[in-house]
Amino acid sequence: MxxxxxxxxxxxxxxGRVSIPAQFRQSLAKTSAPSTVYLWPxxxxxxxxxxxxxxxxxxxESLESxxxxxxxxxxxxxxxxxxxxxxxSDAEGRIVLPKELAEFAGITEEAxxxxxxxxxxxxxxxxxxxxxxxxxxxVVRKDISLSQIVAKASRGAASRSGEGA
Amino acid sequence: MxxxxxxxxxxxxxxGRVSIPAQFRQSLAKTSAPSTVYLWPxxxxxxxxxxxxxxxxxxxESLESxxxxxxxxxxxxxxxxxxxxxxxSDAEGRIVLPKELAEFAGITEEAxxxxxxxxxxxxxxxxxxxxxxxxxxxVVRKDISLSQIVAKASRGAASRSGEGA
DNA sequence: TGGGCATTCTTGGGATAGCATGGGACGGCA
DNA sequence: TGCCGTCCCATGCTATCCCAAGAATGCCCA
Numbered sequence: 001m002x003x004x005x006x007x008x009x010x011x012x013x014x015x016g017r018v019s020i021p022a023q024f025r026q027s028l029a030k031t032s033a034p035s036t037v038y039l040w041p042x043x044x045x046x047x048x049x050x051x052x053x054x055x056x057x058x059x060x061e062s063l064e065s066x067x068x069x070x071x072x073x074x075x076x077x078x079x080x081x082x083x084x085x086x087x088x089s090d091a092e093g094r095i096v097l098p099k100e101l102a103e104f105a106g107i108t109e110e111a112x113x114x115x116x117x118x119x120x121x122x123x124x125x126x127x128x129x130x131x132x133x134x135x136x137x138x139v140v141r142k143d144i145s146l147s148q149i150v151a152k153a154s155r156g157a158a159s160r161s162g163e164g165a
Numbered sequence: 166m167x168x169x170x171x172x173x174x175x176x177x178x179x180x181g182r183v184s185i186p187a188q189f190r191q192s193l194a195k196t197s198a199p200s201t202v203y204l205w206p207x208x209x210x211x212x213x214x215x216x217x218x219x220x221x222x223x224x225x226e227s228l229e230s231x232x233x234x235x236x237x238x239x240x241x242x243x244x245x246x247x248x249x250x251x252x253x254s255d256a257e258g259r260i261v262l263p264k265e266l267a268e269f270a271g272i273t274e275e276a277x278x279x280x281x282x283x284x285x286x287x288x289x290x291x292x293x294x295x296x297x298x299x300x301x302x303x304v305v306r307k308d309i310s311l312s313q314i315v316a317k318a319s320r321g322a323a324s325r326s327g328e329g330a
Numbered sequence: 331t332g333g334g335c336a337t338t339c340t341t342g343g344g345a346t347a348g349c350a351t352g353g354g355a356c357g358g359c360a
Numbered sequence: 361t362g363c364c365g366t367c368c369c370a371t372g373c374t375a376t377c378c379c380a381a382g383a384a385t386g387c388c389c390a
Contacts, residue, residue, distance in 0.1 A: 010341090013342065014342090015343095021339095043311055044310055060282065062318030063318070071303070072309065072314060075300055076311075078279070078297065079300065080311065081281055082171070082281060085171045093339080093340090094341085096375075096376085176351065178351070178352065178353095180365085255367070255368090257351085258350090261365080333388105333389095335387085339384075340382085340383075342379105343379090344377105344380105345378080347374105349373085349374075349375090351371085351372090352372105354368085355368080355369095356365105356366085356367075357366080357367095359364085359365095360363085
């Protein structure tokens, strides 16, 4: 599965095309469908989410899980798969941002690609800045630190696999 | 089996014809009966459900399962198979929406096709918007996020296959 | 260490093919 | 014989493909 990192800002031309950052393309090259990315509107932000075929397969599989209640499944099927748009890149590595998605995210002239490991997001650059500022403010206020998070997560994993269950 | 994604809004002409979205047709092309889709009224919404031959076969088979109680089986047989209408597409990839189905869903001038992986739905566009708005409100209220659901599902899968049982 | 060269990436525009949509004609059924 | 459904053909639009060039980066050599 592709891994997406860093942030890149590219231009959107009159036809709604954007270059996928070269680094992302290199990641995509290793997946089962290198020239196809899947885009959908984020559930939680005014931004777009993107992923490769392999990630979608995992997601699709997790929908079969009996742990999900009917509401959640319906929601995902409507909001993710119903909104999901497979976009194939041209020979130059560009994709066309579907109109409704570009509008949803408020993207007109530039698009910011943010790597989020298994997925990435596409933001309107100014909206991204605002979002980042808000997040940073929270970090300071809650006094969050990286080492703390790692410690917390690994402690949780230990209790689940070892003592628990 | 065909996979249906994205949402497409197409016009219904005076004769009641609608183009099946090209993407859906491409999916259908791989199935055992490419030019036939099956339509029936949704159990839960004022909308239509659609699927290909292969999906119906699977559904039919699952009715044989002893895990299903008589009520459920009766319900499916009455409301799905009893209402099912096979519709064949013309050379241009259009289908004629059966009158009673169009009326049931309130479809007159436009029809919104929404992909739901193995099946799809056909809505009257305004009704769909209302439905989505209601769903989105739930997403916000329950504070649902995609990664959360994936995590939940995969954790469940792990405990079922590995530690549990 | 600095400059020049080559490659890759991003961006732009034009041409072509496919799709959605509309109307008309033919054939079958009532 | 009239009506309805199906098939066929035509067209405008949109999206896709193809070709081209500027810019930035990294590499190599002097």
